Amino acid sequence: MGGDGGTLALKRGFVRGTKEGQGPHKDAAKINSAERMHLLYTRCALSKELLCEPVVSCPLGYLYNKETLLSKLLGDGIDPAFAHIKLKELTTCRLTPNPAYKEQTTSSTSSSDYWGDIQSRAARYICPVTMIEMNGKNPFCVLVPSGRVVSTRAIKEVPDTLDGEQMVELFPSDDRREKMLEELLKTRKQAKKDRKSSKKNKRKSASKTDNGTDGRDGKKPKPTISATIGLAASNAAKLAAERVEQAKKQNRALAEVLNDGKNDESNKYLFISGNVRGYERC
Structure with a gap:
């Protein structure tokens, strides 16, 4: 009937409860789940080493030892499971040390004893x-960009904890x-689209500035009414000055009168000559 090598325990009575979380194995399943969460919260997701500051988090809520992660990203290569990581998206975590924590070692070789010790x-x-x-029993989150690591209960009880920051859940389902x-x-x-659009707009703006356009279909700006009036007045003054010069050349007497008083002597002689001619007529 069993255990002697001559039969296979396939009856429902023998296999009942073997599913994880059911039957006599349910306690072991709970231990495995709790142990897994404990490992996630206390060890680097990449190297499985104990977390040691500086610690960083990725946008998906996993924790890493910064030095280990950088060495993988910049040199040795990284596992495809962590291909989503980018340096500029990492957040340096601000962890709060536990005053009650003490470095301890265990000499137990039994897995159950070891877990109980942990x-x-x-x-x-x-x-x-x-x-x-922060041991995996309660959910935590990291606030971006400050990097503060707090429990989700803190967010619920003290909403001001967020202070406008983004909450990234640690180790999500x-x-x-x-x-x-x-x-x-x-x-x-x-x-990426926004960056391309921004670069395109900058190039257009620079091109319009170089061509002296105002950005409306590449056309130069039209002069305003005040500018047009000023230009017309300037042209009229120039034309009047040219006509005066022509008149001065044609009429010597007029030129001497309009010479701003520079030829006062010649004007005087002209006046005397005129008077003498008047006397001669008498």
Whole structure:
């Protein structure tokens, strides 16, 4: 009937409860889930090493040791699962140390004993608002761009904690992660379009300035009414001056009279000569 190698335990009575979270294995499933969250909150998502400041987060809410991440991005290459990461989109996290945290080691070789030992330890970091430990039992988030790491409970209890910043949930569910990735790609695409449009407008503006146009279909600006009147007055004054010069050349006497008093002597002689001729007639 069992255990002797001659039968296979396929009856429902033998396999009942083997599904994760059901039957006699449900406690183990809970432990695995809690342990997974604890590892996410305490270790670098890339190297699996313990988080050590400086710590950075990506737009999808994962935490990394900054030095490890930079070395991968700039040199060694990075796993395709982290291909969404861009340097300019990383946020440096402002973590709040837990005063109760102490460096500890364990000598236990049993996985259950090891997990029990981990659970009994104080977490390295806490929420600065609610003082909740950052150990995976409670959801946390990072505020962008300041990088403050707080619990989501703090956002609910003290909405002013946001202070106009964007809240990025840490370690979201798979469904939530997919939505966040879609939003990230859309944002990048729109930003790329905006940059191209901005560069195009700058080139057009520079071209119009060089050609002396005012930006309306490449045409030069039309003169205003005041400018037209001023130009007409200037031309009229110039024409009048030319006519006076011509008249002065044709009539010597008029030229001497209009010479601004420079030829006063000749004017005097002209007056005397005129008077003498008057006497002669008498």
